[in-house]
Amino acid sequence: MSTPEPILRVENLVKHFEVGGGLFGGRPAVVKAVDGVSFEIGRGETLGLVGESGCGKTTTGRCILRLEPPTGGRVIFEGRDLSTLSDGEMRGMRRRMQVIFQDPYSSLNPRMTVGQIIAEPLAVHRIVPDRAARAARVQDLLRHAGLLPAMARRYPHELSGGQRQRVGIARALAMEPSLIICDEPVSALDVSIQAQIINLLEELQAEFGLTYLFVAHDLSVVRHISDRVAVMYLGKIVEITDRKSLYEDPLHPYTKALLSAVPIPDPVVEARREHVVLGGEVPSPLNPPLGCVFHPRCPIAVAECRTTVPELRQIRPGHRAACIRV
């Protein structure tokens, strides 16, 4: 389901990191953190990006925001190729794309009050230059994030994890963005608080027409919030489709194994379920397997998988998977 006018188009994004080498000579090794990732997000849509640690999902988000310079590929946001923008133009563009981090504590300045934290971007970007108007805007943003106005005078350490994440959300909203990259926004929170934050994100999306790239490892949460979902493994997208197809009819063996590994909070259901327990571990991205990167752990791999790199191809309309066996 590609929308007529995507707000974000990522084309063949590549990010390599060099590690080792240096002081004692030796050639540095290359980690292919993101290795040719392409997708689109329609305006007002939520794309879930899931995968296990080290699969490149967070780096993908950081490259889109240009917090990391990509090694290759293009990121087209609101019709403009971000690699062609000057620093000044990019600063303006950044207002339109904001980020919410996993750990709201380390992303909030401990020496600033909540009010100052939210007011700062409003002043720096001259969104609300007038001081009195800015204070009113801060109150307004706090309210939108479900916090009491009195919170403006508190410091981050006085808040609970859920409240801090609400401050992070209020700060992102201050910039009036069209796209928010949510990088594991609820994984550090307790389950009873996770649901509060997810509901808040959904309400804000409806109210402000926001677009989300929702990066997470929790497949149940991703299913709840996403319209479409992309699954990453070792720097590549292995499957991408709409929510319903991914969860009801997954094609890629990795997606199937991931879904099977999520325990269901119901002992009766669990006792009945068949579990595909994947053997082995995610290989080192320093030395990824040849052929399909998933083949050493794949329950249906054949000889050809060891030599052929599967391309992400359309299997059904709007449903693409990178596997020669489907």
Add this chain to the structure above:
Amino acid sequence: MEVLLDVRGLRTHFHTSAGVIRAVDGVSWDVRKGETVALVGESGCGKSVTALSVMRLVSAPAGRIVAGEIVFKGRNLLALAEEEMRRVRGREIGMIFQEPMTSLNPVLTIGRQLTETVETHLGMTGAQSQARAVELLSLVGIPDGARRLRQFPHQFSGGMRQRIMIAMALACDPALILADEPTTALDVTIQAQILELMKSLSRRLGAAIMMITHNLGVVARYADRVNVMYAGKIVERATAREIYANPRHPYTLGLLRSVPRLDEPRRAKLQPISGQPPDLSRLPVGCSFAPRCAFAIDRCREDEPGLEPVATDHLSACWLASELHAPAPAPA
């Protein structure tokens, strides 16, 4: 079935500049031989302090066990001399923690750490302990043990390190394993491997498991019985099947309703528990959960409910426990 560990009226308090924190405030639970018991709750509810109390590893002088008994195989651990307690730790009760990197010594080889355990507790020497270490690694699915024993913790992945922790916990054939969030730091496919491994090994070796976790899915898959903890107290206890099918405490009900489930139709909105977890140094009068409870009545804000039977093998600490019904089926 025979009771292996019986914790009675345990209170562990911390004295801080902010006042007394009642991390564990009068909890009683037991583990029977060979079974898996879960202690479920969110951060700060006291579940980890409960585990540390059993091992007598609460950090003094701030933290202190102020009341209760911990009876393991008929002996009150709280009455043992430190020397005797050291023989219980690692020998009779094995431990697995959340982050294996911080529980393994980074400057000792895996071999040294495994052999130390069996040499200290079982009096094995040289070749004997080396052979036992290789055997333990193979038991937890790490092949090529002789070579791996010469390696250091940083040379292993997170999943492999957790396997090593399990090997160390099992080294002396303990009757009980305390596992504190054993898979929380791991990816979901590795989590499945580790939990399956723990389950099959504990069955094979007949060890009971006390599993401390916040993950309701993990509990549903592996636990026989469940204790739900909130603000330093156990608020509900039942068999796993009973507690999921028929929760009788609003907190348990709230937890179950707030997580999205892959096997159910997607709901339009999640049902969170409102409010924030309480400050343990300033607990409200009456039921600690009352300020967040959708069912609370005046009595809840005045009297604290005790943990009372509501059905066979099912206890709940709620004045309204008998009126709480099973959760309505999710809308289609």
